[in-house]
Amino acid sequence: MSVAMVVFVVTGALAVLGAIGLIVAREPVHSALSLVLVMIALAVLYLLLGAAFIAAIQILVYAGAIMVLFVFVIMLLNAGVEVRTNVSRLAFWLGLPLAFLFLAEVVYSLTRHYSAVSAGAIAGPVPASTEELSMKLFTEFVLPFELTSILILIAILGALVLAKKEAS
Amino acid sequence: MEFVTQHPVLVVSLIKIAIALFVVMTALAYLTWFERKVVARIQSRWGPYWVGPHGLLQPLADGIKFLFKEDVVPPAADKVSYLLAPFLALALALTTLALIPIGPATIRILGQPTQLVISHSNIALILLFAISSIGIYGVVLAGWSSNSKYPLMGGLRSSAQMVSYEVSLTLSVVGVLLLAGSFDFYNIVGNQSHWTHFLPQWSLPRWNIFPQFLGFICYLTAAIAETNRVPFDLPEAETELVAGFHTEYSAFKFAMFFMAEYANMITVSCLATLLFLGGWLSPLPEAWRWQLYLPAAGLILGGIALIIGGLRSVQWNAKAVFPVLGIVCIGVGYLCTWLSVMPIIQGPFWFTAKVFFLLFFYVWARGTLPRFRYDQLMSFGWKFLLPLSLINLVATGLVVVLRARP
Amino acid sequence: MVPVSYYILLSGVLFGLGVVGVVFKRNIITIFMSIELMLNAVNLAFVAFSREFNQLDGLVFVFFVIVVAAAEAAVGLAIVMVIARNRKSLNVEDVDLLKF
Numbered sequence: 255m256s257v258a259m260v261v262f263v264v265t266g267a268l269a270v271l272g273a274i275g276l277i278v279a280r281e282p283v284h285s286a287l288s289l290v291l292v293m294i295a296l297a298v299l300y301l302l303l304g305a306a307f308i309a310a311i312q313i314l315v316y317a318g319a320i321m322v323l324f325v326f327v328i329m330l331l332n333a334g335v336e337v338r339t340n341v342s343r344l345a346f347w348l349g350l351p352l353a354f355l356f357l358a359e360v361v362y363s364l365t366r367h368y369s370a371v372s373a374g375a376i377a378g379p380v381p382a383s384t385e386e387l388s389m390k391l392f393t394e395f396v397l398p399f400e401l402t403s404i405l406i407l408i409a410i411l412g413a414l415v416l417a418k419k420e421a422s
Numbered sequence: 423m424e425f426v427t428q429h430p431v432l433v434v435s436l437i438k439i440a441i442a443l444f445v446v447m448t449a450l451a452y453l454t455w456f457e458r459k460v461v462a463r464i465q466s467r468w469g470p471y472w473v474g475p476h477g478l479l480q481p482l483a484d485g486i487k488f489l490f491k492e493d494v495v496p497p498a499a500d501k502v503s504y505l506l507a508p509f510l511a512l513a514l515a516l517t518t519l520a521l522i523p524i525g526p527a528t529i530r531i532l533g534q535p536t537q538l539v540i541s542h543s544n545i546a547l548i549l550l551f552a553i554s555s556i557g558i559y560g561v562v563l564a565g566w567s568s569n570s571k572y573p574l575m576g577g578l579r580s581s582a583q584m585v586s587y588e589v590s591l592t593l594s595v596v597g598v599l600l601l602a603g604s605f606d607f608y609n610i611v612g613n614q615s616h617w618t619h620f621l622p623q624w625s626l627p628r629w630n631i632f633p634q635f636l637g638f639i640c641y642l643t644a645a646i647a648e649t650n651r652v653p654f655d656l657p658e659a660e661t662e663l664v665a666g667f668h669t670e671y672s673a674f675k676f677a678m679f680f681m682a683e684y685a686n687m688i689t690v691s692c693l694a695t696l697l698f699l700g701g702w703l704s705p706l707p708e709a710w711r712w713q714l715y716l717p718a719a720g721l722i723l724g725g726i727a728l729i730i731g732g733l734r735s736v737q738w739n740a741k742a743v744f745p746v747l748g749i750v751c752i753g754v755g756y757l758c759t760w761l762s763v764m765p766i767i768q769g770p771f772w773f774t775a776k777v778f779f780l781l782f783f784y785v786w787a788r789g790t791l792p793r794f795r796y797d798q799l800m801s802f803g804w805k806f807l808l809p810l811s812l813i814n815l816v817a818t819g820l821v822v823v824l825r826a827r828p
Numbered sequence: 829m830v831p832v833s834y835y836i837l838l839s840g841v842l843f844g845l846g847v848v849g850v851v852f853k854r855n856i857i858t859i860f861m862s863i864e865l866m867l868n869a870v871n872l873a874f875v876a877f878s879r880e881f882n883q884l885d886g887l888v889f890v891f892f893v894i895v896v897a898a899a900e901a902a903v904g905l906a907i908v909m910v911i912a913r914n915r916k917s918l919n920v921e922d923v924d925l926l927k928f
Contacts, residue, residue, distance in 0.1 A: 262830045266838045273845040273865055282857050283503060283566065289861050290559065292842070296868055299835070303879045308887050310548040312871075315894050318555030320864070320901045322562065322585060327905045328857055329566045329578065331912045353844070360840060364833040382884055384545070384605065390884050391891065402895045409899035416906035 261302055269295035282328045286321060293317040307384045430534040437531055438540050439520070446519055450684045451481035457785045464789035475732075475740035484677075491673035496568055499670065503567035508671065508678035511560030515685035518553050521546045522692045523607050525702045525769025538770065539607075547605040550693065551592055554648075558584050560682065568670035576669070579796055580650055580657035586803040587647035587654075593811035594640035597818035598630050598697045611701035617708075625707070629700035636814045638698045640807060642783075645690040647803065649683060651784060653791040654799055691780040692773075699776045702769035714764055717771040721755030724748075835876035842869035856908050856920050860901070867897050 272295060275288030293316050300309035391399055426433045455470060455477060462469030470477025495504065523539035530536070543549060558581050565577010599605070602613040610630075617625040631638045647654040671679060695701055706713045725748040732744025758767050794802065846869060849862025871890045878886025908918075915922050 256829070258830050262834065266834075269838065270841060270845070273842050273849075276858075276861060276865060277845060277849045277853070281500070282855055283500070283563075285858050285861055287503070287506075287559075287563075289865060290556075292865060293868060294556075296872055299838075299872060300875050302830070303835070303875050305875050305878070305887050305890075306543075306545045307548070308875060308890050310545050310552045311891065311894060313552035314548065314555050315898060316864075316868070318552060318558065319585065320898050322558050322581065323901060323905060324857065324861060324864075325559070325562055325566075326578065326581070327908065329562070329574070331857075331909065331918060357841070357844075361837060364837055365831075382878075382887055387884055387887055387891075390888055395888050395892075398892055402892060402899075405896065405899050409902045413902045413906040416903070417909050 258302060262299070265295045265298045265302070268292075269299070283325065286325050286328060289324075290317050290321050293321065305382050307382070307387055426532065430532070434531045434534045434536050435540065438536070442519060442540055443516070446516065446685065446688065447681075449688065450681055451485065453684050453688070453781065454484070454680075455481050456781070457788065460782070460785045461789040464786070475735075475737055475743045478743075488674055488677035493673045493675070494670075496570065496670050498569045500567040500569065503563040505675075507560050507564035507567060508675040508682070510563070511557060511682035512678040512685070514553055514557040514560065515682040515689065518550050518689045519685070519692070521550050521607075522689070522696065523611075523701075524773045525766065526608070526611075527766040527769055529766055542606075542608070544604070544606045546607050547595070547599070547610070547697075550689075551588075551595075554686070554689070555588060557682075557686070558588075560679075564671065564679070570670055573669045576657045583654065583657065583796075583799060583803070584648055584650070586800060587644045587807070590640060590803060590807040590811045591644035591648055593808070593815055594637045594644060595697060596815050597634045597637040600815075600818050600822050601630065601633065607696050607701070611696060611703065614700045615703055627700055627703060627705060629698065629703070629705075631698045631700075634698065634814070634818065636810065637818070638694075640811045640814060641694060641698065643807060644803075644811075645694065646784065646787065647799070649686045649690055651683075651687065652788040653793045656793055656796050656799060687781065687784060688777070691777045691784065694780055695773060695776040699780075701776075702773040704768065704772050714768065715759065717767050718755045718758035718764075720771075721758060722752050725751030725753075725755060832876050832880040836873055839869045839873040839876065842866075842872070854919050854921060856911065856918050856923075857905075859920060860904055860908070864897060864901065867893060 269292050272288045272290075272292035276285045276292070279285040279288060293312060297309040297312045297317070300306075300312060458480070459469040459477065470480040473480045473483045495501075520540040521543060523537065523542070525538040528535050528537055561584065562577050562581040565573045565575075565580070568574070568577075598610060602610040604610065614627065614629050616628055618628050619625045626632060646652075650658055704713055728748030728751060729745045730748075732740055732742075732748060735741055735744065757763055843866050846862045846866035849865065850859050853859055853862065871893055874886040874890045874893070878884065878890075911923055912918055
């Protein structure tokens with residue numbers, strides 16, 4: 255049980271708990287906080303996988319900006335307590351066991367075919383440096399990069415136009 | 423003891439964390455004292471004077487008061503968020519201090535060589551920004567969970583302000599990154615370590631404040647706005663929104679928000695010295711070897727000033743305490759002349775001096791400037807500071823590319 | 829070391845939980861957050877495979893997914909605000925007219 259495995263299990267459990275919290279929470283703000291927990295757990299997993307820059311970007315952009323926007327909108331719109339959905343009994347009694355069965359099947363097939371030590375571990379961990387990542391981003395992927403900048407501009411304009419109150 | 427020998431890195435890290443926490447909490451407490459004294463002097467009055475000699479025990483008195491006050495929880499508050507917010511704010515504010523190095527030297531703790539930083543990371547700068555961007559949740563959750571209109575308005579305004587100025591903050595730092603080529607603080611300070619001769623006999627240290635002056639100004643302004651200080655503290659000003667997002671908090675939780683704000687201030691000042699003011703580098707040329715005795719000389723002079731000031735003072739407790747403090751200072755100053763301590767103390771001495779100067783600037787701004795109205799604040803952030811940071815970024819990028827051509 | 833299949837499994841579980849959230853929740857914003865959860869699960873799969881095959885293309889794609897998710901969140905939340913203003917409710921079952 256190496257340190258990496260312990261960190262993976264703990265962080266993975268936190269991520270799954272956060273995801274379950276997202277679904278089960280009654281208040282939307284609690285759902286948002288659970289999602290922030292999931293994102294931070296995922297950032298730790300990215301660090302474990304050697305993608306340090308992506309982990310920092312995940313926290314900085316996703317957990318620190320996008321989720322803050324979600325929380326703002328929830329608070330401004332005063333989203334109240336969730337009403338319980340009427341889930342049909344059949345779905346519950348048939349669906350949940352089938353879901354677990356499916357999960358067991360996926361676990362079985364994954365661990366049977368891929369349980370060997372991963373190629374990354376054999377070749378030695380190569381943490382992705384920011385320099386290499388940005389070289390790729392600005393040479394090979396420069397067209398998508400420029401397109402995403404236009405996409406963000408369109409998103410800003412769209413959000414501004416949509417959310418503007420009508421001058422009554 | 424086997425635990426110590428089997429896990430040396432862990433034990434040394436724990437020791438460093440304990441020392442850093444102790445130092446930072448004391449610095450926080452006395453930063454409040456310092457601020458009250460300086461703002462009072464700007465306003466032609468004394469400030470804390472009676473609690474202990476020259477008010478030096480005022481932070482302790484405030485701490486005891488906060489511990490024993492009644493903890494009132496609003497009945498309709500959302501319990502989870504209400505209790506989580508101050509812990510989140512304080513924990514994140516203190517976590518960022520783990521990434522900040524105070525000196526280049528390598529010291530030995532318990533026989534293990536270690537650097538003067540709790541966590542040496544090669545993405546330290548962006549990790550620091552990431553951690554402080556989660557700190558916004560403390561504010562917005564505090565505002566919302568109090569279930570009352572002043573905290574909600576204050577929380578939303580404060581967090582909108584923090585999000586807006588965070589963009590300019592990050593952009594004004596990218597100029598420094600372009601020049602240094604690394605996120606690691608050691609590389610960034612190392613980049614500022616050589617001296618450029620702009621005239622035959624005059625040379626200046628290549629601290630980033632000189633090539634990146636615009637970036638420094640943008641950074642400082644955005645940092646003051648990010649930490650919710652005057653002149654950008656409308657969301658928590660007493661005359662505007664009662665107390666903003668921490669209105670409904672009392673006793674220890676309020677103290678946590680208070681400490682979180684000052685810890686953020688210290689973090690941002692440390693970051694400014696590392697990025698722009700040369701970190702632990704001395705402003706005097708290398709050739710002047712007498713500068714190695716400066717920490718010792720400063721402490722000994724300070725000790726003598728304390729002794730003389732204490733003996734001449736009017737208060738009886740100052741007469742008793744200050745000479746003792748002065749003797750302790752002279753003792754520590756003598757310690758700094760030992761050959762084993764002297765090279766290690768140089769870095770932290772200059773770092774602390776620069777951080778102190780920046781904190782004094784913060785407090786000075788607080789005592790002098792009126793505050794912005796909220797719409798002025800937001801339009802200043804988006805329409806003036808952001809374009810300025812972008813211009814700085816583009817100009818720096820242009821210069822770097824043009825100079826790199828063979 | 830942790831085998832890559834464990835990461836893929838975790839990513840699959842998170843994705844499945846995101847789908848459950850989209851299908852079973854009635855608040856528009858919570859549905860939106862479940863979509864973000866699905867995007868995060870996919871990011872984890874990308875980063876895991878990028879490490880497995882020692883290529884950086886996966887990380888670049890994760891970068892783009894994060895950026896696109898940000899743009900989508902901004903526009904989506906603006907749409908949510910318009911819906912909330914017009915239908916006075918955040919329940920997705922109340923948005924059932926073809927014309928306001």
